[in-house]
Amino acid sequence: MSSRRSRISEEEINELISKLQSLVPESRRRGSNRASATKLLKETCNYIKSLQREVDDLSDRLSDLMAGMDNNSAQADIIRSLLSS
Amino acid sequence: MHVTKEFKKKTFLKQFLLGLHVSNSISNPISIQQRKNSIKLSADLAMAFARGRTHWTHALITKLGQKEENKSTLKGILGRRYEILMARYSCPLLYQKVQRRKKSVRSYRFSYNAQKRRSSALKGSCVRVSPSVVARNLENRRTKVLKRLVPGGELLNGSALLSEALDYVISLKAQVDMMKSLWRATQVSSSSNVELVPSAPLQKKDASCTIANSEE
Numbered sequence: 286m287s288s289r290r291s292r293i294s295e296e297e298i299n300e301l302i303s304k305l306q307s308l309v310p311e312s313r314r315r316g317s318n319r320a321s322a323t324k325l326l327k328e329t330c331n332y333i334k335s336l337q338r339e340v341d342d343l344s345d346r347l348s349d350l351m352a353g354m355d356n357n358s359a360q361a362d363i364i365r366s367l368l369s370s
Numbered sequence: 371m372h373v374t375k376e377f378k379k380k381t382f383l384k385q386f387l388l389g390l391h392v393s394n395s396i397s398n399p400i401s402i403q404q405r406k407n408s409i410k411l412s413a414d415l416a417m418a419f420a421r422g423r424t425h426w427t428h429a430l431i432t433k434l435g436q437k438e439e440n441k442s443t444l445k446g447i448l449g450r451r452y453e454i455l456m457a458r459y460s461c462p463l464l465y466q467k468v469q470r471r472k473k474s475v476r477s478y479r480f481s482y483n484a485q486k487r488r489s490s491a492l493k494g495s496c497v498r499v500s501p502s503v504v505a506r507n508l509e510n511r512r513t514k515v516l517k518r519l520v521p522g523g524e525l526l527n528g529s530a531l532l533s534e535a536l537d538y539v540i541s542l543k544a545q546v547d548m549m550k551s552l553w554r555a556t557q558v559s560s561s562s563n564v565e566l567v568p569s570a571p572l573q574k575k576d577a578s579c580t581i582a583n584s585e586e
Contacts, residue, residue, distance in 0.1 A: 304536060322509060323505055323509045326515075329535055329539065330515045333535070334519065340542070340546060341410065343546065344409045344549075346553055347409050349402070350556045351556065352402060354560070358559065360387060361559065362552065362555045362556045363386065365555045366551045366555035367380065367383050369551065369555065
């Protein structure tokens with residue numbers, strides 16, 4: 286690995302740490318780069334898994350709610366959600 | 371990450387609606403499981419289309435397109451682009467390799483712990499494994515897990531994998547938020563269809579009474 290590439294990956298790691306810190310609660314931050322990278326990897330993996338589970342759960346709930354609807358009401362809901370947010 | 375949140379919302383919702391429309395027109399009447407699959411598929415596709423051209427979005431669309439039950443919906447949405455996309459990014463050998471690798475990660479973890487136990491039992495005392503070695507092994511293991519989670523992650527390494535993961539996390543979070551607001555909107559509409567508003571005329575009467583009283 287050239288030194289330039291390792292510098293880029295350190296920048297990216299730092300960027301990832303700061304961005305993930307705003308998204309995911311992370312307890313400790315200090316320590317060697319490797320230790321924080323490991324913890325970061327674990328937090329990222331757990332966060333991705335929980336988000337994917339949430340998508341699955343929301344799909345379930347939406348399919349239950351939409352069961353009684355036709356396409357037009359679904360369209361109205363989507364437009365309403367667009368306007369409200 | 372130059373895509374603004376507003377732009378992403380509209381694209382997401384448009385694509386989501388399109389996906390639902392296409393899958394509903396294909397299989398009608400539709401079972402609950404089928405509806406759930408079509409919602410999930412439409413949401414994932416909408417997320418990928420809203421994000422644009424990245425490594426993970428192509429990998430995700432390809433992975434979704436390889437499943438038999440999704441093919442007709444994808445063809446309906448993509449049209450001619452379906453053939454081009456599938457040809458460019460599908461790699462069935464890689465997919466098989468991924469399946470095999472899943473098993474090896476599990477067996478690696480098991481054998482690593484077994485090895486430690488064996489060596490400590492033989493030596494009769496606590497074996498000092500250097501902390502940097504442990505940390506490096508942990509990092510390798512977790513990197514493998516991350517590669518599995520991020521679509522297209524198996525092909526990436528190091529900083530590329532991390533930047534893709536970051537992008538994917540942001541898009542996932544946006545997808546979850548969109549689906550939540552959609553769910554809330556659907557709830558509101560389905561409950562308002564049931565509710566009556568009997569109290570409204572009464573309120574008007576009260577208001578007119580108070581006005582009359584205050585005038586006197």
